[in-house]
Amino acid sequence: MNTKEIEILLDKYFEALTTVDEENILRSYFQREDIADHLKSVQSLFWLIERQKAEKTEIDHEERLMEKISLKKEKGLHQKRLFYFASSIAAIVLLFLSIIYFNTNEKPVPPAKYSPEEIQLAMIQTTNALNYISLKLNKGTSQLYHLQKFEPALHTLAKNLSKLDREIEKVNNQHNP
Amino acid sequence: MTAKEFCKQVLPLQDKIFRLAKKFFNSVDDADDAVQEVFHKLWTRKEDIDSFKSLEAFALIVTRNHCLDTIKAKKHHVTQLNLEHDIADSTSQQKNFENKDELVTVFKLLNELPELQRTIFHLRDVEGLEFDDIAEILSMNPVTVRVNLSRARKFIREKMIAIQNYEYKRD
Structure with missing residues (x-):
């Protein structure tokens, strides 16, 4: 050229x-x-x-690479499998535990046998408790008697109002005979 | 893909990866480390290999990204002294050229180029890749690749001529 x-x-x-x-x-x-x-x-x-x-690497990359990836692969896969296995076992165990737990809790409690003395005692205690409650309740209602004062007051008010009515009628008649 | 098959495929690329990484680090040791890193990344992403035009393109994309990330993370800095040593060593082993200084000068000029232009210059002039392949590696337009390559080559030519004129006048 x-x-x-x-x-x-x-x-x-x-x-x-x-x-x-x-x-x-x-x-x-x-x-x-x-x-x-x-x-x-x-x-x-x-x-x-x-x-x-012309530049070239002077290192045996093959050996280093094989060492790295073949190790990583085996170790990685092994660990992964172990992890999956362990977690599936754990999940199954948890599932069973929860089924057992909830089933036992929902079962109705069978009626227990009590002696006549115990029944009597329970009766007395229940009556006492109810009495106590009604006592407190009555105390509250007794305050309501103040409402009675309203009635006479309303009567007087009605009387006065009718008086007022009559007076207004009188005044009207005087103005428009 | 077994480890053996994988090695068979990627090992022929080791010098290409080495050279590209060396462009970034200007250090043989760092470039060799990069080769290992890139091989390992390729291994972990071996399912993605098929989606690229060629394993070579994929490997060079991974290499460039790895180098850029490393430089960003470490604020990698290479002294000019290392460059001159490198050139002097490699020249002394080969044919006796007139002027090692001239080679060092061009080497420095190449390092002055912006990263993209330097990478394009490397992929084309050193690796002899086609514009389409370079465009795929850098995910850009082949025309833009050509424009940048022309700019890089002209930059080096102009600087070389300027330096030579300066030295001529001084003599």
């Missing part, structure tokens, strides 16, 4: 219009020692690219 063609390619290269193949041609051209002087200004760019293309 002559210098003219290289110049054209180089112009295309800086406009990013070259293909990968054309860029390979350019790079291999610039690896030569005997290039035209006016093209030397960009030579080191292609040297650097060539150098970077």
